[in-house]
Every structure is written in structure tokens, then in C-alpha cells.
Amino acid sequence: MYERHQKTLEGAVAAIRARTGWSAYPEMPSGRVYGETARADGQAAFEARLNTPFEIDQPGTVGQVGAEDAPFGVKLGITYPKADLGVLLPAVRQAMRSWSDAEPETRVGICLEILDRINKRSFEMAGAVMMTTGQGFMMAFQAGGPHAQDRGLEAVAYAWEEMIRVPRQVTWRKKVSKTDVVQLEKRYHLVPRGVAAVIGCSTFPTWNSYPGLFASLATGNGIVVKPHPGSILPLAITVAIAREVLLEQGFKPDVVTLAADTHDEPITKQLVIRPEIGIVDYTGSSEFGTWIEQHATQAVVFTEKAGVNAIILDSVDDLKAVTGNIAFTLSLYSGQMCTTSQNIFIPKDGLSTAEGHVDFDDAAAAIVKAVDWLLGDPKRGAEILGAIQSPKTLQRLDEAAGEGAEVLREPVAIANEQFAEARVRSPLILKVDHSQQNLYMREMFGPIVYIVATRSTDQSIELAAKAARELGALTCGIYSTDSAVLQRAEDAMVEAGVPVSCNLTGQIYVNQSAAFSDFHVSGANPSGNATLCDAAFVATRFRVVQSRVQVPVEAEAHAGV
């Protein structure tokens, strides 16, 4: 397996060093790449899963469970094994023994084979991701498929680098007196941290879970995947593929297991504090993430939480190009990305463009117009917006509209021609003054946008940085033709731990994060305590335990051990 995928691994290792742009899995849902029947086959495979139990033959199964969300109005009707954690977790611990004893080459090779098989089923995965998260098809395919697989591969590459940094065996010598030399044969054993709990989220079940899952798996840990109750299927398929490969390769499939639950009977809290759990990877709400950080103190905890992201408009060349770019970010997946911008700061006196000064209200209107245009074509609009994952987001949208801020754009319930029951809303755009911090200085997840009138760009920067420091932020976009302003913004955002994107126009967006190049989540503000991926994300997932045997000086053998 290692040899089969060695080139992919080498490419990934080179890519995380160079960071100049690379991908292992083709992002276009093209028949030429994935096979001419792949789309139809994948769609059929997805549909065959509907209204049936999803079989996973793992220990500690006590019935079936599952009630996934239906953002497009199509109920999945799938149930999954319900886990008795008191039986499942000891079984995972038992299964991981031979897994952790395996050579890094073996584990990494199997991880890459799992990713390769997941890749081949990207269309089936697209269906599963689309119908549980509400993403449009193209996004579900890309973010749920090849981009997520790239993230998993990136984690494997980091794990590989960390593991091979430690030599397997060395001879150590020390002169201990004028005449005596002591010689030890030392061996360094990589040991896993424990069972890793991978807590998935409802919006990006694979993209956000694969880094932790594959980082833990490659470093020898056993895995319990606990999907969000709203989006179980994508991770159930993942678990099933992983188990299939493990079994084929002579390992116990219980190295990777599933623990599904429902909104009504959540199990995450009891799972993450169990003594068998040595690692927790979590993506989701800030509140729950902070609870895990504070309570799962027996484990090493990696969180990606939420934040309040900003765009700062200072000055631009081409306002239309800028608002077009911003409109796509605000609209894509109905603003349900952790990287979506929420607050757009514009000086109340307006901004300069190549074509002259533009007033605040005109700039705000240009953003509204750009959103209107983008979503004006029903087919394009439906594909970009997708559907609202959670009914709570609809509720939040209604509340935001009724809090007294000036509504610049109503959140229209656009009809989806393909799915009549889809929960669709276009972005709500509100105008507020910088003093109305009670409105915009809080996380309002979903297609809710505040255009904030500030005294100046310096205040815009200050407020964006404040939100990042206090509430977390994963992205910040800034537009300025003044390099001094860009530098001030960059300095402030770096200090607030927010990746900053400058002057993006065309087909590159502030809400995008590229595997093998971008460090997604800084870990340096409340939006999360880890980066997906960097060396720190994998280095603590295994430990080194050494043995040393004294041998006669100049003896070369390891004393027969």
C-alpha cells in the first residue's frame, strides 16, 4: 500500500513545504477524470442507501439510531448502529494494539488507500454531503469530496514527517572516564495517545473531520467518529471504507468505528470525557467547543469553533469587481461557512475608487446589487445558495431582520426548481452604525450580513480586530489601494490571529482555504485552538517511548533483543 501511494505522499510532503499550490484529487466532477458513469453510479449508490439501515458490524451495537436533517426537504430515512460506548471503546482500544505496532509505512499506506477509495466514490459522497448539509451539488462534490480528501492527505503527510523524524534505532556512546566508554543501543517506539474522538459538524462533515481523523489514524490511534446528528451519512460512508481497507490489510476493522446519535439524545459530552479517549477533534459551535476544551482535560483537544469574520473596505480600483467578489462570498452556501464574512466595515464618509468618490450608502447599495445580480438567475442562485442546514438558522435570520437595524436587503425565500421543499434564503443585509455593537459584535451564523458605518478605516480595522480577539475570527478581507493601510490591517490582524486576504477579485474568495498552502484557523484567537493542518496538529498525537540496552563497546548487534 505504501509503495502504491508513495508518489502521492511525496507530492503532499513537498507541497506542505513549498505551499505554492498543489492538489492530489481532481476537483472537477468530470467524467473524463472519474469515469463516464461515475456520476450516475454515485447518485444510484447514494439513493440505494435511503430508507435503509446502514450496516456497520462493530461491537457494542444496541439498536439503530439516526434522524438526519433534510435541508432540501428530502428525508434520508437512514439509521446507523447505536453504540454502547462502554463496549465500543474498549473494543477500539483492543483493535488499535496491532495497528499501533505496525510500521509508519504500513499505516500511512493504508490511510492513503482509504483516501483513494473515498476519492473514487466522490459522487456518492457528494450526494450524501449535499442532502445532509444543504450545499449545492458542485460545492458538495468539491468541498465534501476532493478538497476534503486533500485535507486528509495533508494530515497524513504531516504525520509522516513527524514520525520519520524520530530514528528507529541508534547506537549512543559516551566517554565516562579517561579510559571507559559506555555504549547503549537505543530504540524509539512510537506509541499512540489513545482512542481519538472525531466530532463532526453539520455543514462540512468530511472537510472538517478528515484532518483530525487521518492525523490520528496515521499516528497509530484508534478512532471513534461521532458525526453531527444532522449529517451522519458522509462520515458513515467514510468509516465503512476505512473498515473495509483495514480488514483487507489484516487489521481489525474496529480501529475505525462510528458512534451516531440524534439531536434528542446527544452523546458527545459523555464520549469526550471517557478515560479511553486520548484525543478529541472537534468542529462546531464555540460554546460546545469551549466546553470540551474545559472538560476533556484527560485528552489532547483540537477545536475549530466559530467566529465573526470581517471585510474592510478602504479604497478600491474597480468597485464592481470588488462587490462581485464579496457577493459570492456572502451568498455561497447561504453564508453557512465558518469562513463567511459577517461584518462589512465601510467608512461613513465613503471610499475612493478609480472612478471617483463613492458614498457609504452607494457602496452598500453596490453590494446589495451585486448579490441581487448573482442570485438573479434562478438556476445559478439555487446552486450557489444551496439550502439552510438547520431550522435554527432560519429562526436567527427572522430575529436579525426584526431587531431594528435598517434592512438593505430582505432574505428572499428563492424557489429551488429541483427541490420544492428546500429551505432557501438569500442573504439578509443590514445597515448599522459602529456604535450598535450589540447587533454586529456577536456571531450570527447564516446569511446575515451587517454593513457597518465607521468613523474611518482605522476604526474599521480596530473593530474587526476586536471581534477577532474577543469572539474569534477565521478570515478577514481588506480592500485598499494604499499599501500603508494594507500593512496596518495586516499587522492588526496578525496580532488578532486572523488570516487576512487583500484585494481579492475574480475567482478567488476570502472564504476559501486551500489545502497544502493555507493554514486554516490560526489557533491564536477564540475561533479555535488548532490549525488544520500544521506540525502542531499532528505532533502531539503520538508519543515516543524508548528502550536502551547496554552493549559492549564496538559490539554492533542489539544484544539479541
Next chain:
Amino acid sequence: MYERHQKTLEGAVAAIRARTGWSAYPEMPSGRVYGETARADGQAAFEARLNTPFEIDQPGTVGQVGAEDAPFGVKLGITYPKADLGVLLPAVRQAMRSWSDAEPETRVGICLEILDRINKRSFEMAGAVMMTTGQGFMMAFQAGGPHAQDRGLEAVAYAWEEMIRVPRQVTWRKKVSKTDVVQLEKRYHLVPRGVAAVIGCSTFPTWNSYPGLFASLATGNGIVVKPHPGSILPLAITVAIAREVLLEQGFKPDVVTLAADTHDEPITKQLVIRPEIGIVDYTGSSEFGTWIEQHATQAVVFTEKAGVNAIILDSVDDLKAVTGNIAFTLSLYSGQMCTTSQNIFIPKDGLSTAEGHVDFDDAAAAIVKAVDWLLGDPKRGAEILGAIQSPKTLQRLDEAAGEGAEVLREPVAIANEQFAEARVRSPLILKVDHSQQNLYMREMFGPIVYIVATRSTDQSIELAAKAARELGALTCGIYSTDSAVLQRAEDAMVEAGVPVSCNLTGQIYVNQSAAFSDFHVSGANPSGNATLCDAAFVATRFRVVQSRVQVPVEAEAHAGV
């Protein structure tokens, strides 16, 4: 500074990769190395500090504090600045701004200059370590001086490797359509985690603190050193040297500060949970370390706690060589090392040697005899034993002797010819049955040794592993002429997360851990959650925050930013 010390850094980086044995700082207290007057000068410098306030001009000083232990009966009478944390910590945060903005080369160069100056003052440091910890002179010089400096350098080398893995600036390109390519200039900024609290211990104030201190400092964090109230001086000297170098190099000295306290008014708990604190490094008792792990959830926490270390006797060639080696481990620094063996497991039916079978009682007697011989020469005995750091250890010794276990060797209060008031005790050796787990299956810090009669070597291995899993362990020694037994022991100890040393005789001991080769503390059992040092020990001390600027394709410049 970087260029001045580049060769040392390169040597250290090569050494942590090769792990075959290396040292930067000479361990012999030799006039030829350190200068013919170095010993006298160092002794004079130490004595000049006695009974005077130790001046550190740092913000938030509200009086003087200090009441260090006097294991040799010599009271230091030194006081240190008493810190108002509410003033000190914001000042450190302020001071670390320009420090974290500096290039990795600059920071690493300054760290190496600090270590170099500390090295030159190793004799002064030896006095400070000796008179506060109770270590004999040679040990205080080596472990408190060059070995600790090597540990600090090792941490700097790991920090350097982690920091330079991230490129500073790259050009990223992606084909986004048949005709369009997007190009971003990306910059990766290393940002510190916050203020690092370094919590020292009473027995190895420098050796145990330097890894965390230098790992945090090199990666751009500010430092508050909180020494153990019993042993402040060694870290106060360290802080003073660091501040001197920082000031000379144009940085604010408050990047490194001291927060001393006393046994009566401890400040560690309030320090480690403060919001400014982003990193905690702790060495000390298990109870306190676990408290920090559970409460300082706002920070990344590295702990080295305590454990119950074992030696397993199965079969030997030369019993005298083995017992001589064990006797030194049991006696060195009165067994007050976190790596000292507490339980010696011997099958109740005895063991085989090259000269025939030896009964359990004879084997135990051989260990007692070896200790007696080693400590029989008063001068050698005084140097090896040093003094008991804490009165609590004396109390524990008395209690252990009175709990009903058979006393094989009394803890004699040997006279120290140089220091009449020194607290000196030689090892107490007790004989217990494996069933008496209430006695030996607990940590008994100090010169307290249980020789445990087991049913078999397999039971010895099982009990040693159990202690490691449940109570933690930092070392395990095993003696066997049977390679299958060694393999079984190695497997069990690796699973229990204990570094294992096989068949050590001569001048290499189970309680020793070599910088640049041994991984001290596995982090894989309750004896600690981190290793001093490995990549995981430094990788989480800084974060990467990126910026990306869109530039026209083929433009090479960074858009003037």
C-alpha cells in the same frame, strides 16, 4: 548573535536528528575548560549574593520576598522582587511585542547567547543549585549547569526546526477556469501563544525548567519564571542573565521576568489561570500538576510530574556489577530524582547468575551491601548523597520505616564533614511481599526503596507496568540474560509508556537521561503529559497567521506591501 552561535545550533540540530550522543557544554568542572579561577570566582559570586536582596528591575514589584530551603543548613537570606501579577503580566505582554516581531534568527541567536553566558557562570550556578536543592557539588555543577544548558539548547534546536519549516513568503497559483489563473502572494507570520509561565521545582530548578523556558522564548513568547519557593536563586540568576542579554540586544528586558513566592504564600495557582498566560510548563508533584492540567484550560500545558519507578531483576551474569550499579542509582542525591527507582522486583525464588542460583534474601542483601560499600567512605558518601531538600522527605522516611515492612537497611543520618547542619539520610531499604501493594504501589519520594518479592519475573513486569499506568513512571530498569524476557519487558513498558533500560552496569545508570538522545518523560502515562524535548514540546508554542494578497499573474513583487 545568530552567526556567533550558528555552529552550536547546527550541532544541536544534527544531534537531535542523529541522537547518537552529543553535548555543547563541557560537563567537567575543570579549570582548563572554564578558566583556572572560575571555581573560586563562581564560589565568591555565589557567596556575595547571600543575605542581600537580589535586584531585578521589573514592573509590578511590591516589596521583597523569599525564604529558601537550606538542605545543607546554610540559610541563603536572599530576597527577590515580590510581583503584583496584575502589573507584571501586562508588562510582559507589552514587552513581547517587539520580541515576537523579531526574526527567528534573532531570537534563536539571543537564546544561545543567554545559554552561553549561563554556561560561563556554571560555578556560581553550582553553588546556587547545591545550596538550595541539596545536591552534592559535582551533581549541582553538572545537572544544574552544563546538562541543564544542553537541555535548553535542545529546546532551542527543536524550536528552530519548527519555525524554519514554515516558509516566510510564497507565490501561490491556481488555474480557476480554462483561461484564468489566480495568483496570491502569501506571507506566513509566526505569532506567540502568549505569556509563558515556567513553574520550577525544588530539586532540579534549572534542568527541568530550561526546556520550557527556552522553547517558549525562542518561539516569541514572553516569560514569567515562578521558581519553587525552596529554590529560587538558580532561576533568578537565569532570569537576570536573560534580561541582561535582551537589553543589550535592544529588546525590553521584561520579555523574561521573575515571580518568586514563599511556602506560606504560594502564587502558582493564581498565576497559571490568568488570561495572559498562554503556556504553562510545570515540573513538580503529581497532585499539583494534575490541578494545573485541569484548571489552566486557557493555556497549553506541559507537565512533568512524578511516578513510581521500578527495577526488575530476572537473571544476571555478574550480581556484584549489577548491585553496584543499582546502589548508585538508589543513593545519588538521596533518591530525590524523578528518575530514581523506588521498587525493586525480585522473584521470591531468587535469580540465576553466572556463578549459580542466588536466593531472594541473598540478592536483597547484596543490594544492601552495595549501598553500604558505596556510602562507606564518608567523603564519597557525602558527595553522592548530598542532602535532603525538604523536611517533608525526612518525615516520609520516618513514616515508611514504621509501617511494619521488614527493614533491610536503616536510613542512617550520615555526618557531612563540610556542613554540620546538613539533612543527610542514606537509603532506607524495605522488604515487602508483592501482596503489600498499599506500601509499595504509591509514590514515596526520597531515599525509600522497596524490594518486592514476586511470584515470577512475569509478575514483576506486570506490577511495574501497573504502577506506571496507574501512578506514572519515568524509568524502568530490567536485568535479564534471557532475550525473550527483555523483549516481554520492553513490550510491556512501551505499552505503559515507560522508557526501559536493560542490563546497565558500570558508569551508566537508569536514572540518567541524556539530552539530544533520550526522550525524558514519555507523556504516555500519568508521570507527565509532555516529553522534554521532542517536536510536540515546541510545535504548539507558536501559531502561524497568514496574509495573502492577490497580484496580477506573473507579477513578481508583493504588491508593494
